Amino acid sequence: MSDRKRSIAIAITGASGALYATRTMAALLEQGCHLELVISDYGRRLLRDELGETAAVDKLTDYLAAKYGDGIRAGSYTLYSNKDLGAKIASGSQNCEGMVVVPCSMKTLAGIAHGLSRNLVERAADVMMKERRTLIIVPRETPMSLPQLRNMTLCAEAGAMIMPAMPAFYQMPKTLDDLADFMAGKILSALGFPHALYPSWEG
Numbered sequence: 001m002s003d004r005k006r007s008i009a010i011a012i013t014g015a016s017g018a019l020y021a022t023r024t025m026a027a028l029l030e031q032g033c034h035l036e037l038v039i040s041d042y043g044r045r046l047l048r049d050e051l052g053e054t055a056a057v058d059k060l061t062d063y064l065a066a067k068y069g070d071g072i073r074a075g076s077y078t079l080y081s082n083k084d085l086g087a088k089i090a091s092g093s094q095n096c097e098g099m100v101v102v103p104c105s106m107k108t109l110a111g112i113a114h115g116l117s118r119n120l121v122e123r124a125a126d127v128m129m130k131e132r133r134t135l136i137i138v139p140r141e142t143p144m145s146l147p148q149l150r151n152m153t154l155c156a157e158a159g160a161m162i163m164p165a166m167p168a169f170y171q172m173p174k175t176l177d178d179l180a181d182f183m184a185g186k187i188l189s190a191l192g193f194p195h196a197l198y199p200s201w202e203g
């Protein structure tokens with residue numbers, strides 16, 4: 001059996017819910033994954049606006065280790081510019097097995113739905129769909145317009161999994177971190193990783 005690290009692309013865009021992104025990153029790093037990371041300009045802003053200056057892109061590893069523990073150092077990540085359409089994940093010949101756009105803005109959703117490939121997030125998502133690999137889109141907006149709903153349908157029809165940022169309350173969450181754990185857990189499950197981010201429902 002290969003001991004190659006599992007490789008997953010993570011895109012962070014400018015929709016509210018930066019905590020979902022950092023929790024997902026930390027959980028995958030703890031599993032020893034290599035993450036191909038791309039963050040849009042507004043995604044960078046969201047990290048700072050919602051989590052504070054210590055979560056700025058250039059300090060992300062230290063932020064994750066301080067918040068989630070040194071277990072995150074089991075994994076690794078490469079950060080790409082969203083303008084770099086020649087990056088590894090812009091090609092179907094790379095070995096990245098799946099991609100998560102978390103959180104996904106309505107603008108990026110529209111770009112993915114219509115195959116625009118205007119930047120690396122959109123191009124990498126397009127690659128995942130054309131190669132029939134796992135693409136998980138975590139949209140966040142409320143309420144939603146008809147074009148936004150149709151864009152989700154287009155992505156789902158093309159094989160993407162639409163996983164709205166809708167944490168459950170039957171787990172009796174007490175903190176924002178509990179809510180983020182739930183969403184990260186759903187993402188890891190969809191990627192086929194075992195985890196203990198939330199207790200399984202026993203009926």
Ligand SMILES: Cc1cc2nc3c(=O)[nH]c(=O)nc-3n(C[C@H](O)[C@H](O)[C@H](O)COP(=O)(O)O)c2cc1C
Pocket residue numbers: 012013014015016040041042043045046049104105106107108140141
């Ligand atoms: C603080 C803040 C919160 C935002 N929240 C959302 C949101 O929840 N959903 C959304 O679709 N756009 C949201 N936006 C708007 C997007 O960031 C904006 O449309 C941006 O152009 C998206 O670009 P990107 O997809 O390249 O990151 C927000 C913007 C700001 C500054």
